[in-house]
Amino acid sequence: MDKRNTIFTRKSSPLSQFFEGAKDTFPLIVGAIPFGIIFGTLATTAGLSFGATMGMSMFVFAGASQFVCLSLVVAGTAWPMIVLTTFVVNLRHMLYGATMVPFYKKLNPLWKMLLAFGLTDETFAVAVNRYNQKDGVPGKHYYNLGSMVFMYTNWNLCTIIGLTAGNAFPGISHWGLDFAMPATFIGIVIPYLVSKPMWASVITAGTVSIMAGGLPHKLGLMVAALAGVTAGVICEKVFSRKKELV
Amino acid sequence: MIAGMALVTFAIRYSMFPISGRFQFPELFKQGLRYVPPAVLTAIIVPSVLMSNGETLNLKLSNPYLIGALAACVTGGLFKNLLLTIVVSMVVFMGFQWAFAVRW
Numbered sequence: 429m430d431k432r433n434t435i436f437t438r439k440s441s442p443l444s445q446f447f448e449g450a451k452d453t454f455p456l457i458v459g460a461i462p463f464g465i466i467f468g469t470l471a472t473t474a475g476l477s478f479g480a481t482m483g484m485s486m487f488v489f490a491g492a493s494q495f496v497c498l499s500l501v502v503a504g505t506a507w508p509m510i511v512l513t514t515f516v517v518n519l520r521h522m523l524y525g526a527t528m529v530p531f532y533k534k535l536n537p538l539w540k541m542l543l544a545f546g547l548t549d550e551t552f553a554v555a556v557n558r559y560n561q562k563d564g565v566p567g568k569h570y571y572n573l574g575s576m577v578f579m580y581t582n583w584n585l586c587t588i589i590g591l592t593a594g595n596a597f598p599g600i601s602h603w604g605l606d607f608a609m610p611a612t613f614i615g616i617v618i619p620y621l622v623s624k625p626m627w628a629s630v631i632t633a634g635t636v637s638i639m640a641g642g643l644p645h646k647l648g649l650m651v652a653a654l655a656g657v658t659a660g661v662i663c664e665k666v667f668s669r670k671k672e673l674v
Numbered sequence: 675m676i677a678g679m680a681l682v683t684f685a686i687r688y689s690m691f692p693i694s695g696r697f698q699f700p701e702l703f704k705q706g707l708r709y710v711p712p713a714v715l716t717a718i719i720v721p722s723v724l725m726s727n728g729e730t731l732n733l734k735l736s737n738p739y740l741i742g743a744l745a746a747c748v749t750g751g752l753f754k755n756l757l758l759t760i761v762v763s764m765v766v767f768m769g770f771q772w773a774f775a776v777r778w
Contacts, residue, residue, distance in 0.1 A: 511679055618759070
């Protein structure tokens with residue numbers, strides 16, 4: 429078999445695409461590992477049962493919103509409010525779905541549902557990158573699936589590890605792990621801060637979150653988030669108008 | 675609660691596929707979505723750092739959450755590495771908390 433042929437078989441077989449997808453997701457998995465373990469540990473300290481925590485990782489499968497949910501559970505928030513907050517926190521995934529529409533066009537509904545379920549920030553980032561490479565290799569959904577399965581397995585495994593650690597060391601809540609969440613979130617937000625509208629959005633959200641901190645049902649979070657988004661959009665409009673003038 | 679969370683999350687991720695082609699996102703909505711993750715996360719970070727007891731604003735430098743958050747901002751800003759940011763700020767936070775526990 430000559431070299432060109434090898435490459436072709438390697439890239440086009442579903443299984444090799446699957447593993448390639450998993451391989452390319454690896455760097456992002458490294459970042460997700462502490463995240464998942466911390467989630468499991470915090471869930472125990474927040475008072476969630478083993479089943480509830482696992483259920484969340486297995487069926488919701490959306491890290492940021494799971495963390496937010498924990499902080500709301502600790503604050504004693506009513507469940508409809510938690511579901512609504514989950515909706516807002518995960519709304520960005522709608523944009524991912526919209527991006528994937530042309531790529532998933534030829535797949536059957538079952539495939540679409542499966543891949544849509546696994547459309548996390550990480551898998552989206554990896555898969556969309558692969559789909560955008562115009563090399564004409566068919567069956568990229570196997571690549572997407574590989575990334576998704578790897579993320580999913582890792583996320584649930586890390587949740588179990590965290591849960592076990594949380595149960596094994598009940599005092600773990602006093603180790604300051606509650607700081608892990610803001611620390612992780614700061615690390616996620618910083619790369620976003622590359623433009624003035626983003627800064628405006630974040631500063632507004634932060635300020636309003638303090639001012640609206642006293643609102644019932646943790647409504648302050650939603651108010652602050654909306655204020656931040658609005659500030660970002662307005663700021664973007666103002667800047668683009670200035671550019672048009674120049 | 676979990677069923678609700680699972681349902682809305684899946685609905686968000688899937689909703690675009692059946693309605694695609696029949697519907698166009700308003701440009702303003704698309705623009706706004708980009709600001710959602712940082713705005714939401716910041717709205718969680720700031721109160722948990724500055725009002726760690728849930729009620730009063732604590733801007734004192736003896737607030738370990740504040741010191742830890744500052745460490746996270748500096749590390750994150752310099753290295754743009756998530757794992758490093760978490761580790762460094764956790765160490766600073768715990769060290770600071772420990773130092774205070776020992777002194778008082």
